[in-house]
Amino acid sequence: MPAIIIKPDRLLADLHRLRTFGAYKTGVHRPTYSPEDMAARRWLVARMQEAGLSSRMDGIGNIVGENTAARRRLLVGSHSDSQNHAGWLDGAMGVIYGLEIARAFVESGTPGGAGVDAAVFADEEAHFASFLGSRSAIGALDEDEIDIARNLTTGETLREALADAGLADLDRRAIDPSQYLGYLEAHIEQGDDLEARGLKLGVVTCIVGIHQYRVRFSGASNHAGTTRMAIRRDAGAALVSFAHAINERFRQLAAERTVWTVGNIRLDPGQVSIIPNHAEMLLQVRDADPAVLARMRAALEHLVALTRQAGPCGVELEILAQSEPHEMSCHFQDALGNAASRMAPGRWQRMPSGAGHDAQILARIMPAGMLFVPSIGGVSHHVDEDTREDDIVLGCEVLAAACSQILETKGEQT
Amino acid sequence: MPAIIIKPDRLLADLHRLRTFGAYKTGVHRPTYSPEDMAARRWLVARMQEAGLSSRMDGIGNIVGENTAARRRLLVGSHSDSQNHAGWLDGAMGVIYGLEIARAFVESGTPGGAGVDAAVFADEEAHFASFLGSRSAIGALDEDEIDIARNLTTGETLREALADAGLADLDRRAIDPSQYLGYLEAHIEQGDDLEARGLKLGVVTCIVGIHQYRVRFSGASNHAGTTRMAIRRDAGAALVSFAHAINERFRQLAAERTVWTVGNIRLDPGQVSIIPNHAEMLLQVRDADPAVLARMRAALEHLVALTRQAGPCGVELEILAQSEPHEMSCHFQDALGNAASRMAPGRWQRMPSGAGHDAQILARIMPAGMLFVPSIGGVSHHVDEDTREDDIVLGCEVLAAACSQILETKGEQT
Numbered sequence: 001m002p003a004i005i006i007k008p009d010r011l012l013a014d015l016h017r018l019r020t021f022g023a024y025k026t027g028v029h030r031p032t033y034s035p036e037d038m039a040a041r042r043w044l045v046a047r048m049q050e051a052g053l054s055s056r057m058d059g060i061g062n063i064v065g066e067n068t069a070a071r072r073r074l075l076v077g078s079h080s081d082s083q084n085h086a087g088w089l090d091g092a093m094g095v096i097y098g099l100e101i102a103r104a105f106v107e108s109g110t111p112g113g114a115g116v117d118a119a120v121f122a123d124e125e126a127h128f129a130s131f132l133g134s135r136s137a138i139g140a141l142d143e144d145e146i147d148i149a150r151n152l153t154t155g156e157t158l159r160e161a162l163a164d165a166g167l168a169d170l171d172r173r174a175i176d177p178s179q180y181l182g183y184l185e186a187h188i189e190q191g192d193d194l195e196a197r198g199l200k201l202g203v204v205t206c207i208v209g210i211h212q213y214r215v216r217f218s219g220a221s222n223h224a225g226t227t228r229m230a231i232r233r234d235a236g237a238a239l240v241s242f243a244h245a246i247n248e249r250f251r252q253l254a255a256e257r258t259v260w261t262v263g264n265i266r267l268d269p270g271q272v273s274i275i276p277n278h279a280e281m282l283l284q285v286r287d288a289d290p291a292v293l294a295r296m297r298a299a300l301e302h303l304v305a306l307t308r309q310a311g312p313c314g315v316e317l318e319i320l321a322q323s324e325p326h327e328m329s330c331h332f333q334d335a336l337g338n339a340a341s342r343m344a345p346g347r348w349q350r351m352p353s354g355a356g357h358d359a360q361i362l363a364r365i366m367p368a369g370m371l372f373v374p375s376i377g378g379v380s381h382h383v384d385e386d387t388r389e390d391d392i393v394l395g396c397e398v399l400a401a402a403c404s405q406i407l408e409t410k411g412e413q414t
Numbered sequence: 415m416p417a418i419i420i421k422p423d424r425l426l427a428d429l430h431r432l433r434t435f436g437a438y439k440t441g442v443h444r445p446t447y448s449p450e451d452m453a454a455r456r457w458l459v460a461r462m463q464e465a466g467l468s469s470r471m472d473g474i475g476n477i478v479g480e481n482t483a484a485r486r487r488l489l490v491g492s493h494s495d496s497q498n499h500a501g502w503l504d505g506a507m508g509v510i511y512g513l514e515i516a517r518a519f520v521e522s523g524t525p526g527g528a529g530v531d532a533a534v535f536a537d538e539e540a541h542f543a544s545f546l547g548s549r550s551a552i553g554a555l556d557e558d559e560i561d562i563a564r565n566l567t568t569g570e571t572l573r574e575a576l577a578d579a580g581l582a583d584l585d586r587r588a589i590d591p592s593q594y595l596g597y598l599e600a601h602i603e604q605g606d607d608l609e610a611r612g613l614k615l616g617v618v619t620c621i622v623g624i625h626q627y628r629v630r631f632s633g634a635s636n637h638a639g640t641t642r643m644a645i646r647r648d649a650g651a652a653l654v655s656f657a658h659a660i661n662e663r664f665r666q667l668a669a670e671r672t673v674w675t676v677g678n679i680r681l682d683p684g685q686v687s688i689i690p691n692h693a694e695m696l697l698q699v700r701d702a703d704p705a706v707l708a709r710m711r712a713a714l715e716h717l718v719a720l721t722r723q724a725g726p727c728g729v730e731l732e733i734l735a736q737s738e739p740h741e742m743s744c745h746f747q748d749a750l751g752n753a754a755s756r757m758a759p760g761r762w763q764r765m766p767s768g769a770g771h772d773a774q775i776l777a778r779i780m781p782a783g784m785l786f787v788p789s790i791g792g793v794s795h796h797v798d799e800d801t802r803e804d805d806i807v808l809g810c811e812v813l814a815a816a817c818s819q820i821l822e823t824k825g826e827q828t
Binding site for chain 1: 624673
């Protein structure tokens with residue numbers, strides 16, 4: 001197969017053009033189905049068509065730009081919606097990589113019948129629901145869920161948003177996994193691990209599992225001046241003590257990359273002079289190893305039991321979500337690693353993804369792989385989010401080379 | 415002086431009549447200047463007049479029922495507003511004691527020129543501002559403060575509320591301390607100390623000082639999945655660790671009756687997947703001993719300094735309020751103790767008040783004393799708040815006897 005040549009200037013120009021839709025300070029504000037998001041999607045459809053891809057948007061806002069001449073295909077893409085008032089590269093970079101690599105395969109004449117289709121998913125950032133677009137694309141989104149979903153910021157129903165975006169009368173299209181060797185997605189790292197190690201590329205081994213809990217404490221509300229410490233049933237004090245113990249215990253149990261976060265705490269009634277009768281906290285744990293997640297969960301349950309036994313407050317553990325780690329294809333990891341070794345020798349590593357990505361959804365129906373490029377300062381979900389231009393170009397070249405290898409290998413096998 | 419005879423049936427009947435204004439479940443909902451509160455106040459004015467007292471309401475809703483025949487007087491009362499959806503005795507009991515004792519002195523013919531004036535203060539429960547009525551009565555409430563105050567629940571301005579209550583055109587009346595030997599107030603304990611010790615009466619030694627703090631932690635918001643534990647600046651984790659350390663340290667430093675409460679905690683942005691960049695907690699400490707309050711404060715400041723030094727989060731301590739303990743008159747304590755020893759031998763104690771009361775405001779301009787009766791189960795600020803009827807009657811008899819003694823003693827001295 002001839003080398004697939006991506007054009008850095010065109011890649012960067014398209015990426016900067018996408019940035020103009022919903023530009024906000026140095027970042028973008030492009031919530032799913034907003035006018036800015038829809039304008040960006042229509043521009044992407046047109047840009048794919050200019051590249052010789054057969055492209056259209058479906059009823060959930062997903063776009064697939066097909067190389068109709070290809071007999072062996074990979075799907076490459078990401079999402080084009082952004083978080084509110086956030087960065088310009090999250091999702092967008094992977095989308096433009098897909099466009100550029102699909103375009104490069106067309107320009108190379110779809111060599112040996114090998115081609116790339118470009119994919120753009122909707123609402124990975126969960127303005128309405130987590131992985132809305134990619135779940136629709138694999139047939140894992142019910143109409144019932146669409147009926148009840150609302151925009152978390154504005155409260156608008158998903159049905160209204162789809163109607164306003166002109167999508168209400170379009171069919172939702174499922175991706176046929178038999179048409180693809182697999183799915184590849186590039187993304188900014190959103191952490192500082194690559195930068196801290198002086199590396200340029202991360203080959204994702206798996207996307208971490210996420211366990212999410214709510215812990216509720218029940219006590220008795222009473223006057224904060226007249227109620228002796230000895231007889232209090234202070235739900236807030238119980239929460240503080242529990243959260244401290246969990247932080248201590250998790251520190252002992254954590255693996256190298258385990259992360260956990262208490263993202264919210266609420267005390268009721270929340271008055272300075274009233275002993276809280278109710279307190280709750282949200283706790284999230286992430287790790288790539290199911291065994292680590294399991295032992296953190298066991299420690300949590302143990303501490304809940306101890307706390308309940310010790311009193312004086314009640315405690316309830318609610319499991320909000322438990323996603324297990326999603327393995328990336330070993331074959332794709334090797335292809336990405338080979339390309340990285342050639343083009344950035346000694347400057348890449350294998351690593352888990354601490355964040356969720358559309359790739360974990362596509363992985364349910366076909367082999368999937370992911371490539372990370374460094375985030376400057378580890379910053380994401382913020383207008384300061386950025387990546388060096390040469391790193392952006394290198395990432396696309398490595399992803400294109402990996403696509404070539406996968407398509408070539410598979411060609412030889414068949 | 416002939417014995418002052420209070421009438422238990424009349425006392426309880428008036429107390430139950432007051433309970434009907436704003437009745438809510440087994441408690442009352444009588445927020446300051448609500449139609450129910452104003453109806454109750456108008457009824458109290460009328461009831462005082464029926465008792466032969468010269469009674470009227472002033473421009474802040476305070477009522478004084480004067481025994482115009484008396485040459486030596488005490489002021490006895492409390493507040494008639496309630497917390498929202500709260501108990502029937504908080505404030506109300508002390509108000510009806512004032513009415514009954516003032517009435518009993520009139521019925522005894524104001525013996526030797528000794529009499530009691532009944533006082534009813536407004537908004538002790540701080541729907542608009544702490545001790546609004548009693549501060550007005552001692553000349554410690556500016557018009558400027560009235561201009562800006564709003565109802566904490568409804569947002570209504572105080573000016574609007576006063577106008578709606580028909581009080582806008584009335585003068586506010588200051589109490590002349592030269593007219594009184596002092597102020598006495600009875601109240602439910604609002605704690606369980608008397609009940610736990612099997613006692614019937616508490617003679618208040620002082621009203622505790624309250625130190626109120628806000629502690630703010632500043633960190634860096636970041637992705638909860640991709641940001642390694644080692645580089646996090648998690649303001650929420652800093653708060654949990656700090657709150658735990660404070661609870662441990664305060665336990666060591668506390669005196670027998672010291673209480674402290676973390677009444678509220680807030681993490682920003684409060685999302686399960688975002689590391690909090692800001693966290694804050696409200697902390698309140700109460701004790702009767704200024705030295706204890708001072709050592710708790712020193713420990714707090716020391717921990718703030720240690721936390722700031724250790725990093726990685728910033729921490730700021732803000733002092734929201736620092737009231738020092740308010741001493742009750744020794745002479746009044748002795749008079750209350752003598753009466754209690756006669757009428758409930760071995761069943762009373764001296765004790766501090768953990769809650770704030772109008773008596774601490776009146777204490778700024780004249781001697782003040784307080785008497786507590788037991789709260790069943792220590793419950794207050796709740797519809798379950800209650801006190802045994804014989805305890806209610808006993809409290810009024812003891813307070814009346816103490817008034818007699820104080821007025822008699824002072825009479826002999828002059």
